[in-house]
Amino acid sequence: MQQIVNFLIKYRNFLLFAFLLFLSLVFTIQSHSYHRSKFVNSANFLSGGIFTAIDNVSTYFDLKTHNEQLLAENSRLRQQLLNTRDSVSQKIDTSSFGTKFKITTAKVINNNYSHKDNFLTLKAGRDAGIKQDLGVITSKGIVGIVDKVSPGYATVMSILNSNSQINAKLKKSNHFGILVWKGGDPNLVDLIDVQSKAPVKQGDTIVTGGKSTIFPEGIGIGTIEQFALDPTENFYSIKVKLFNDMTNVGHVYVIENLDRKEIQTLEQETRDEQ
Amino acid sequence: MSNSIIRNTLRFIVLVLAQITLFNNIEFLGYINPYPYILFILLFPIGDNRALLLFSSFLLGLSIDMFTNSGGMHAAASVTVAYIRPWILQSIFGIAYEYNAVKISTAAYGERLLFISIMIFAHHLILFSLESFNFSDIIYILKKTLFSGVFTLTLCMLFITLFSFRRK
Structure with a gap:
């Protein structure tokens, strides 16, 4: 017993350090996974x-x-409001x-x-x-x-x-993919897993797909900056230039x-x- | 003694506020931010309670984490550099450190620079490794450590020179 107490007193700084480091690593690992209970966040x-x-x-x-x-x-x-072709026939049902x-x-x-x-x-x-x-x-x-x-x-x-993964599609043809970000330029995101049959062209518009229940279909995301087939040649990975200036x-x-x-x-x- | 407590508490609050209001928003070249809040750990009185240093460094890092939504990265980096500080001091200042005669703000320029840069680069390396959490990004980690480290180092040396003038 005496030895245990002595050990604790002798290494108290190391034990405190190990405990605090462990705690912060737990917080860090939690922050790297999507929607885990996070104690340290700025919504307070x-x-x-x-x-x-x-x-x-x-x-x-x-x-x-x-x-x-x-x-x-x-x-x-x-x-949009003024150019609605016939305001009488297209009655807007406000209810x-x-x-x-x-x-x-x-x-x-x-x-x-x-x-x-x-x-x-x-x-x-x-x-x-x-x-x-x-x-x-x-x-x-x-x-x-x-x-x-x-x-x-x-x-x-x-x-x-x-950790962000958003369902997105080509506005023109409804071929869909997953919108991810790999770091770096805050104006460019990646659209991956787009079928190689999709008619991808530079400058085409990318919008949100209707497959997620989070965003309505057809919200603008950006335009195609450049694209390439992945090594298996089954999917495109596309660089998308965002409409939004995310820095402002x-x-x-x-x-x-x-x-x-x-x-x-x-x-x-x-x-x-x- | 109480003077030192007040001064360090004040330094803690001012550095956290400066970090979140000013230095986190610099975004030089898009991704380079300095982290001069580490000055608190650098300037913490030498020979004082080590447990207190560890604990206050943890709180310091955690407050920054709270404002940047980064989990516990700053806390982990701060606690680690606070823990290794005595050994770095000992290897740089040698015998003077053992007699408790070292003061960072009045130390010789070369020794001060060496001490601060080792601490800063250790801190930034841990911080950015935890941020990317992926060893395939090693080039990105090293690049960010180098650029942000130089930025932080410049600011830290500047602040120490500015604020220690009065006390000479």
């Missing part, structure tokens, strides 16, 4: 408050760009609005893009109806998926994150698919029966 009162304070100052620098983005979106929507998708706006208060796993922090959380796994977009294209939520704040797993994201829309639960329950039942 303290970091949210500090980020809001910083954002209150820095938001002025980007005000002009954000205003221009909003104007561009407004004019595009107005154009059906918002039954499939619910949209909430939020302000981005923190954004990184230089790491391998990047996150954004939103100044809107559970109280504003934001939940885990909702899609986040801007007027130009997709941004990411909601990761952790606290009463006042939420973190978003950016598409610039090595101000206001975002959070999209909730209200049918999601129903779809998932159904799929789960089908899987269980097999």
Whole structure:
């Protein structure tokens, strides 16, 4: 017994070090896997408050760009509205609005893009109806998926994150693939596993596919920058240039698919029966 | 003694705030950020409680992790350099370290530079290895360690020179 106590006293610094290192490695490993319980994240009162304070100052620098983005979106929507061919025959049934998708706006208060796993922090959380796994977009294209939520704040797993996998397709032909990011340039992402029969051409548009319950179909992602067949010659891997400037994201829309639960329950039942 | 506690607590808070408000947003050339919060570990009083240094370094790293959503990478890197600090000090300063006569801010320029660069590169290497978590990215890790390390080193040397002038 005496020896054990002596041992503990003699190596107390090493034991403390080993314990703390173990703890931080556990946190690190958790952060590398998708949606594990993560204790250390920026969706909390303290970091949210500090980020809001910083954002209150820095938001002025980007005000002009954000205003221009909003104007561009407004004019595009107005154009769609005014150019609807026959406003009488295409009666818009307002009672059906918002039954499939619910949209909430939020302000981005923190954004990184230089790491391998990047996150954004939103100044809107559970109280504003934001939940885990909702899609986040801007007027130009997709941004990411909601990761952790606290009463006042939420973190978003950016598409610039090595754990991010988003179903996407060619706008022209409906051939789909998986959108991933391998690090490096924050304007380029990779679209992998596209069938080699797909008519891929430089400059073509990539949009979200309808296969995921997170994003609605047809949200813009980017254009094809370059493409190549993988070594097995069965699949294309495509470099996609994003519509969004991920280094300057101000206001975002959070999209909730209200049918999601129903779809998932159904799929789960089908899987269980097999 | 209490003066030292206050000074170190203040340094902790100021460095964390500066890191998250300013240095995390530099993104020089798209991916190079300096991490001068490591100054806290470098300047922690020598010969003081080692357990306290380990624990406060862990808290320091964890606070940075909380703001960058990076799990426990900064905490792991900070705890490790805090743990190896005595051996690095001993091998560089030798006999002066054993008599507790070393002060980083007043040490000779060459020895100070050597000590700080070893600590910074060790810290950054661990940090970026944990960030990419993949040995096939070794070139990326080394590149990032080198560039960010030089950036941090410059800032650290600058800050030490600036803030130790008064106390001479």
